[in-house]
Amino acid sequence: MDKLTATSVFESLASGVRLDVFRLLVKQGLDGMVAGEIASTLELPPTNLSFHLKALTQARLLRVEQEGRYQRYRANIPLMLDLIAYLTEECCAGNPQQCMDLRAESCCSSDLLPPISDNSTKL
Amino acid sequence: MDKLTATSVFESLASGVRLDVFRLLVKQGLDGMVAGEIASTLELPPTNLSFHLKALTQARLLRVEQEGRYQRYRANIPLMLDLIAYLTEECCAGNPQQCMDLRAESCCSSDLLPPISDNSTKL
DNA sequence: ACAACAATTCAATAATTGTTGTATAGTTGA
DNA sequence: TCAACTATACAACAATTATTGAATTGTTGT
Numbered sequence: 260m261d262k263l264t265a266t267s268v269f270e271s272l273a274s275g276v277r278l279d280v281f282r283l284l285v286k287q288g289l290d291g292m293v294a295g296e297i298a299s300t301l302e303l304p305p306t307n308l309s310f311h312l313k314a315l316t317q318a319r320l321l322r323v324e325q326e327g328r329y330q331r332y333r334a335n336i337p338l339m340l341d342l343i344a345y346l347t348e349e350c351c352a353g354n355p356q357q358c359m360d361l362r363a364e365s366c367c368s369s370d371l372l373p374p375i376s377d378n379s380t381k382l
Numbered sequence: 383m384d385k386l387t388a389t390s391v392f393e394s395l396a397s398g399v400r401l402d403v404f405r406l407l408v409k410q411g412l413d414g415m416v417a418g419e420i421a422s423t424l425e426l427p428p429t430n431l432s433f434h435l436k437a438l439t440q441a442r443l444l445r446v447e448q449e450g451r452y453q454r455y456r457a458n459i460p461l462m463l464d465l466i467a468y469l470t471e472e473c474c475a476g477n478p479q480q481c482m483d484l485r486a487e488s489c490c491s492s493d494l495l496p497p498i499s500d501n502s503t504k505l
Numbered sequence: 506a507c508a509a510c511a512a513t514t515c516a517a518t519a520a521t522t523g524t525t526g527t528a529t530a531g532t533t534g535a
Numbered sequence: 536t537c538a539a540c541t542a543t544a545c546a547a548c549a550a551t552t553a554t555t556g557a558a559t560t561g562t563t564g565t
Contacts, residue, residue, distance in 0.1 A: 266395070266396055269395040271392075286472045288473065288477060308512095309514085310554080328563060330512065337487035351409075354411060429542090436543080452541065453542065
């Protein structure tokens, strides 16, 4: 994960519309959705959705596949996982106890992140 | 985690300068850094850094504390963890096998995320 | 080939964001 | 109190981003 990739992804998610689109597609998983379904679900003008789909796709957060006259979009979940890893790299000054204390303050991450191994500097 | 909070955080991290600042402070953990240290480490004009520190602080990604004539900044790691949870909510259409397959594609997340429990819909 | 449909591109406009230098507010130590 | 220092606020300008309607490209089914 290089910096340019990371900022592109964050830029993509910095818009309420694009965040809605991405989260909707994360929920759909491998099924994905075609553009028209997304537009009607989120009640967006097709033109505007297209603008945001393009931004998300250029940032590689979405993958697109043609299906006849439809375009099916899917969330690029592995990229999202890489981004999370990039964000937490070398955290907490190499002090695992800090990581544990900080995780305890988070309202909902306890079931999402793994136990901290003693030799790890990661969250 | 509401949508406005999430987009503010992503907006904050959408700039290369702010991403550098935040990752630097994640590394420092609870120690944090004062503004001048950050500016000299990243070789930024103080004025410009101040602009970005303000944006990060308003998004609550940074906490600031006065120390005499210095301002000490620290990363708000619990907020970051909440954001990660928000992003992966209800993912993969409730199908844990999809989650596992997708995790296998990520280059570096295997040591960062927990085993998937059978009844979980989360990554 | 043709009419209907799905989606995107284009052009115009509105609104927001980033960077820099200068000026200002607050703190420290002699 | 005064000079030095830390950091931010302000103003001006450059650059980018978001939204909309109209036009365009490509696909389907008859």
